[in-house]
Amino acid sequence: MELTQYSERKNFFLRSQPWCVDRLEIDDSQVVLSGWAVPCDGVWESLEFFVNDQAVEFSCKLDRSDLLQVFPFWEGSGQIGFRISIERKDIHGAGETVVVSRHCNSSSSKYGNYYFPMSRDLYENLPPARLRSQVHGSDDASSFVLEGFSSYKKIDFLFKEHLGDGHQKVLPVLDWGCGCARVCRYMLEENEGLHGVDVNGEAIDWCLANLSPRFEVSQHKPPLPYPDDYFQAVYGVSILTHLSLEDQADWMAELLRVTRTNGIVILSYHGSSSLLRFNLSGEDFEDLQQHGYVNLGKNHAFGKDSEVGAKYFDTVQLPSSFQRIVEGWPVDLSFHEGVFGNHQDVVVLTKK
Ligand SMILES: C[S@@+](CC[C@H](N)C(=O)[O-])C[C@H]1O[C@@H](n2cnc3c(N)ncnc32)[C@H](O)[C@@H]1O
Known part of the structure; x- marks a missing residue:
């Protein structure tokens, strides 16, 4: 564990770049993923998302004032929301499973990605x-x-x-x-x-x-x-x-x-x-x-x-x-x- 002093928690948080997809909306034509993400060292320009290993456009720095209670040690945490909206037809190689990653090679971060099925039955x-x-x-x-x-x-x-x-x-x-x-x-x-x-x-x-x-x-x-x-x-x-x-x-x-x-x-x-x-x-x-x-x-x-x-x-x-x-x-x-x-x-x- 890298965190040795509790007072270091903000730096630890920024360095470890946590993220979470907490909402998925999926219909016949579109997929919308939303959540929150801490960019590397707090530098927003470095933030990237990949869907099936293809870079995707997204909006970020969205309001997530609910998170201020969860991470009160960092005042920026109320503005770390993101949203990815993508047409189904633009999801390359979409077989049964779609992978959402912060790395261009999702297999290098397999335990830190999100996965969801395309089949409606599921x-x-x-x-x-x-x-x-x-x-x-x-x-x-x-x-x-x-x-x-x-x-x-x-x-x-x-x-x-x-x-x-x-x-x-x-x-x-x-x-x-x-x-x-x-x-x-x-x-x-x-x-x-x-x-x-x-x-x-x-x-x-x-x-x-x-x-x-x-x-x-x-x-x-x-x-x-x-x-x-x-x-x-x-x-x-x-x-x-x-x-x-x-x-x-x-x-x-x-x-x-x-x-x-x-x-x-x-x-x-x-x-x-x-x-x-x-x-x-x-x-x-x-x-x-x-x-x-x-x-x-x-x-x-x-x-x-x-x-x-x-x-x-x-x-x-x-x-x-x-x-x-x-x-x-x-x-x-x-x-x-x-x-x-x-x-x-x-x-x-x-x-x-
Ligand atoms: C957070 S839920 C996780 C459930 C499931 N593993 C999942 O990921 O959706 C925790 C589960 O542990 C069960 N649980 C708690 N104590 C347990 C025990 N001693 N033996 C078996 N199940 C237990 C609860 O009933 C509950 O379903």
């Missing part, structure tokens, strides 16, 4: 707004697809990088904490060995009724209903981000139990790339440096009184917290920065 049969909001923070249907599809693509890249095969050939796979299948819905047709579990019975009921019989409700504590050494890969997008350190350790041991030797467990967490989105107090930041993990308190996405909500927090951590948890376990760790939502970091555990 914007249909979505879960109801209430279930979408619980996992996505907004009920906007197109951005639910954009974020879920981007995460699915990145899981596929991680499979290829760590197992040598894409998702069609990695069998069986478990989506741990799948919610209403925002991510795994794109794998279901091509992977007959894909299973999903979640503690949220309402989300699992929707998946069972609308997607596949391979979904199950799990409990807040291990075990999972699968034998030892069963899965080739397990992934959990945005689950550790909500768990106490004790629950994280229990679940990592359990996920490794159900994973076979040389298989992998991919888990996202709020790490250095997410730090500034939580605007940690100086005290929390000190705590993080010292202990490698901070619990920032309850997250209310599931309501204060729900069963899921009772053990659902916002957490931030450093790689050292994982190294401590797995000390002495037969496992190798590797890390990727800024993957899901372009800010959640990822730890990959390979079972030895």
